[in-house]
Amino acid sequence: MIRPFRLCLLVALLLPLLTLARGMAAEGDTAELRNQYRRPATIPYPNTNPYTEAKAALGQRLFFDPRLSRDNDISCATCHQQAIGWEDGQKTAVGTDGLRHERHAQTLLDLAWSNALLWDGRTPTLESQVWFPLTAHDEMAQDVRELTEELAADSGYAEAFATVFPDRGIRLITISEAIATFERQIISPVSAFDRWVEGDESALSEQAKAGFELFTGKAGCAACHSGWNFTDGRFHDIGLPASEDTGRYRFSRNDSDRYAFKTPGLRGITRRAPYMHDGSLPSLEAVLDHFSSNFPQRTSLSAQLSRISLNDNERQALLAFLATLDTAP
Ligand code: HEC
Ligand code: HEC
Structure with missing residues (x-):
């Protein structure tokens, strides 16, 4: 992972080269237009929740774990499946007790660059978004206190949380920070x-x-x-x-x-x-x-x-x- 200051250095070094290259590409319009579609080189992580490998790994484990739902039968990945663009292929999503959500599951691709989440944008960060599916009666219908107790009883999770969040332990916010860190790595493949x-x-x-x-x-x-x-x-x-x-x-x-x-x-x-x-x-x-x-x-x-x-x-x-x-x- 490239650290922010190294990124600045990289940009500082590359910028003159890029400008030169651009000047040389005399095609004009198409080249200019194509530039607007160039992928960013690095993933932006917020200062309030910086990337670590252990945090992303913990987030990945949580994301795929059905124990996050009340009946231990639905994980985030039930409705966000990598093979179908991190969606669920259904008209509208189906949650706990087979309840139909009123909306279609959204893709999770490239959300590190999004600052308004859900179809209506009612939540600004990936961290604050996690609470919605976790507790919604038509998604995972989970009780947060029960969930933290369940995770604490699992020695693997207890150890991982102690390593990643030594001062804070297992709470909604640490669960959310880990999942959000994993989600920021869900990036569309080079096409x-x-x-x-x-x-x-x-x-x-x-x-x-x-x-x-x-x-x-x-x-x-x-x-x-x-x-x-x-x-x-x-x-x-x-x-x-x-x-x-x-x-x-x-x-x-x-x-x-x-x-x-x-x-x-x-x-x-x-x-x-x-x-x-x-x-x-x-x-x-x-x-x-x-x-x-x-x-x-x-x-x-x-x-x-x-x-x-x-x-x-x-x-x-x-x-x-x-x-x-x-x-x-
Ligand atoms: C005025 C802005 C706007 C324009 C112009 C526009 N789109 Fe969209 N597009 C949207 C919005 C907003 C949605 C989601 C709407 C909704 O679900 O209610 C959408 C949804 C879509 C979807 C479905 C994506 C999904 O995840 O379900 C596709 C595909 C799409 N647009 C392709 C196109 C194409 C192709 C064109 C040009 C012919 C186009 N759009 C023009 C704003 C726009
Ligand atoms: C029952 C199916 C279901 C489950 C389980 C589920 N989601 Fe979703 N997800 C949805 C639906 C439906 C939406 C759109 C909801 C809305 O707009 O109100 C959505 C939207 C999102 C978005 C917003 C994407 C965007 O472009 O704004 C994120 C992020 C997300 N889900 C992450 C998660 C995470 C993390 C979990 C597990 C804690 C999870 N989801 C579990 C169905 C589900």
Whole structure:
């Protein structure tokens, strides 16, 4: 792991080189655009919860442990499975007692760079997020006191917590800090798209390149799905049918937040079906159909949203591009 001061040094050394390289790449627009999609070199960890290897290992163990749920049958990984983009493949999530959550499980990819979590952004940090699934009756339905006692009775956990948190022991906050540290390491793998961004022209087909041009141009996707992880980190009403779930409005009570949900990153998107906060769209074709349709007329509709009009070739190109944001399993 690279320490922050070494990172500064690295950036200081590389910056002039990068500028030189950029000047030499006379292509102009495409090179400039590609630069906006370059992956960051290191993971940002907060000062309040710095990385250690032992902490991440403890977090990983907790993440995959069904004992975190009341009935010891559901772990974080039940709803966030690596093989399917850290989601669960269900329309909406299923928790303790088979209860249906009202929303679709989100991906955990690249969250080290996110500062508004959950579909409505009601929690700012990975540390503070852990409490929600742990205690929600339709997720893990756990009693925190019972959980800490259960973990303390396990000598492996008792030892690991004593090593990682010598002064604090087993508490909700230390459980959360360990899990959050593991989660920050859940990063999308380097994809064909990344290799192209780094200059390998052969990494993308001509069709996928045309798709990227549509994505950042005429189709307007990059108005919201921007940057290397394909999200602006903001909340938008994209015109899905209205339901009881008013999204960000629920806690902000701002009219403009009605039906606004977090822009998901698009890495690993081909394996993350079904789509949207309510899991209502079964395929990427259906997603494109949505963006091509007439949106309901309501004042909360995002200003960045416009109806797209693509012919068949263009649709295929856009889909080919989206597929390059993943690697084979
Ligand atoms: C029963 C299924 C289920 C379980 C178990 C579960 N989650 Fe989730 N997870 C969800 C759903 C559904 C959402 C979206 C909830 C919302 O927006 O209200 C979500 C959202 C998240 C997010 C926010 C992602 C983002 O982009 O903002 C994080 C982080 C997360 N879960 C981590 C965890 C951790 C850590 C655990 C274990 C302690 C866990 N989840 C257990 C279903 C689950
Ligand atoms: C106005 C901002 C905006 C624009 C423009 C936009 N999106 Fe989105 N996109 C979002 C938001 C917000 C969501 C989540 C909406 C929800 O669940 O209610 C989303 C969801 C998605 C999803 C589902 C992701 C998931 O995890 O379920 C895909 C795929 C997607 N968009 C692709 C595209 C493509 C392709 C385009 C261009 C044709 C596009 N988007 C244009 C904001 C936008």
